[in-house]
Amino acid sequence: MTxxxxxxxxxxxxxxxxxxxxxxxxxxxxxxxGPPEHVRTAFGVREAVPEPRPDLPGPAWRCxxxxxxxxxxxxxxxxxxxxxxxxxTHGVDGLRLAKPVRATDGRRVxxxxxxxxxxxxxxxxxxxxxxAASLRLHRATGRLERxxxxxxxxxxxxxADRAAFGEKEVTLDPETGxxxxxxxxxxRRPLSRPSQLVHGDLFGTVLFDPSDPGAxxxxxxxxxxxxxxxxxxxxxxxxxxxxxxxxPGITTRWSHLVEWPQVLLHALLFRLAVHAQHPSxxxxxxxxxxxxxxxxxxxxxL
Numbered sequence: 001m002t003x004x005x006x007x008x009x010x011x012x013x014x015x016x017x018x019x020x021x022x023x024x025x026x027x028x029x030x031x032x033x034g035p036p037e038h039v040r041t042a043f044g045v046r047e048a049v050p051e052p053r054p055d056l057p058g059p060a061w062r063c064x065x066x067x068x069x070x071x072x073x074x075x076x077x078x079x080x081x082x083x084x085x086x087x088x089t090h091g092v093d094g095l096r097l098a099k100p101v102r103a104t105d106g107r108r109v110x111x112x113x114x115x116x117x118x119x120x121x122x123x124x125x126x127x128x129x130x131x132a133a134s135l136r137l138h139r140a141t142g143r144l145e146r147x148x149x150x151x152x153x154x155x156x157x158x159x160a161d162r163a164a165f166g167e168k169e170v171t172l173d174p175e176t177g178x179x180x181x182x183x184x185x186x187x188r189r190p191l192s193r194p195s196q197l198v199h200g201d202l203f204g205t206v207l208f209d210p211s212d213p214g215a216x217x218x219x220x221x222x223x224x225x226x227x228x229x230x231x232x233x234x235x236x237x238x239x240x241x242x243x244x245x246x247x248p249g250i251t252t253r254w255s256h257l258v259e260w261p262q263v264l265l266h267a268l269l270f271r272l273a274v275h276a277q278h279p280s281x282x283x284x285x286x287x288x289x290x291x292x293x294x295x296x297x298x299x300x301x302l
Contacts (some may be wrong), residue, residue: 034061035068035113042103042110043068055122057205057220066101067118074109079149080221081108081116083141083197092140095133096121096207096218119218121207127240127250130206131233133217134199138229141197141222150197150226160273161200161225164266165191170273175283177276180293181269187300188269189262193228200225200232200270203239230257234267241295242271242288251295261299268296 034050035043040063048063060069071077081100088097098116102108150158162168163181166188172178199222207218225232233254240246254260272289275281 031059031070035063035070036111039068039110039113042105042107043101043113043115044104056207057123062118063115065118066115067098068113068115070112071109071114073155074112075149076153076223077114077221078108079147079224081114083144083147083222083224084116084219086144087140090140092137092219094136094216095140096216098218098220116220119207119220120211120215121209121218123204123206124208124210125240125244125246126208127203127236127244127246128253129208129217130202130240131236131250131254133206133219134202134233134236135229137202137219138196138198138232141199142229144197146197146226147224150224156274156277157201157223160270160277161227163273164269165227170277172273172276173281174276176278176281177272177286177289180286180290181272181276184265184269184272184293184297187297188265191228191231191259191262191266193230193258193263195226195228198225198227198229198232199223200227200235202232203236203244228259228263230259230263231266233257234260234263235270237264238267238271238289238292238296241292248295251299255299261296261301264296265300268292 034052037046040046040048043066045063045066050061050063050068053060053062053067056067058069060067084097084100088099096119098119100108101115101117103110108114159168159170163170166185172181201223205220207220209215237250237254240250251264257263268289275286275289
């Protein structure tokens with residue numbers, strides 16, 4: 001899960017303040033050798049030789065039939081694992097889920113590592129398919145209750161989310177998105193769509209299996225927000241425009257979704273608020289979001 005997926009030349013560094021799995025390679029010693037023996041032992045794969053999975057989002061190692069990943073937020077990672085477990089009991093139509101694996105003592109996170117069953121696939125620039133996956137996933141997450149951590153979180157993503165919906169004032173760097181945020185916020189209108197549990201950070205994390213084109217996309221985990229389903233789809237579209245090289249037509253291909261121009265604007269404000277808070281983001285890395293802003297603005301009434 002990445003707040004700003006690195007898929008174009010003007011992309012900010014990974015901003016994983018609210019991310020259960022992404023860990024900055026330059027700052028985490030766990031990433032040099034992969035999961036240590038005591039972690040592999042806890043997950044029942046002690047003798048496995050860790051093999052890097054560079055085709056997955058964020059650092060990950062295959063250990064026999066499992067994938068082990070370091071997590072930045074143990075509370076969020078444990079909640080995500082529990083939510084995926086609950087979804088997996090009924091299945092999600094048209095999607096594969098990376099089913100979490102508990103340690104032998106029942107823990108979902110051990111020494112900053114989480115495990116799941118390995119799922120075939122890699123991230124591919126199939127942007128419309130990711131939007132469709134978002135809608136399918138959220139038909140299933142609608143039955144999940146609102147987690148307390150949605151209200152308790154005060155990380156970068158949570159602050160950006162509340163700022164985008166006008167629920168909280170957040171200090172934003174004018175040079176890296178704050179000025180553009182303020183300009184666009186004047187065109188924001190309240191959304192009438194109901195909120196539910198959604199994954200607000202799907203772009204760059206959905207896997208497609210190139211060896212089996214008919215296989216459903218795979219979802220690895222959940223980054224929880226309590227927002228309309230349409231907003232989560234719009235975040236994928238904004239990310240695809242800003243970081244994935246998506247064609248401008250993606251903004252109109254999903255225009256049948258209710259309140260589409262406004263949910264796109266709310267999604268854009270969310271990403272701008274993330275960018276303008278992150279200390280590693282720069283004026284140059286804002287270019288992708290400026291491109292998205294021009295396209296989204298063209299859909300809004302004057």
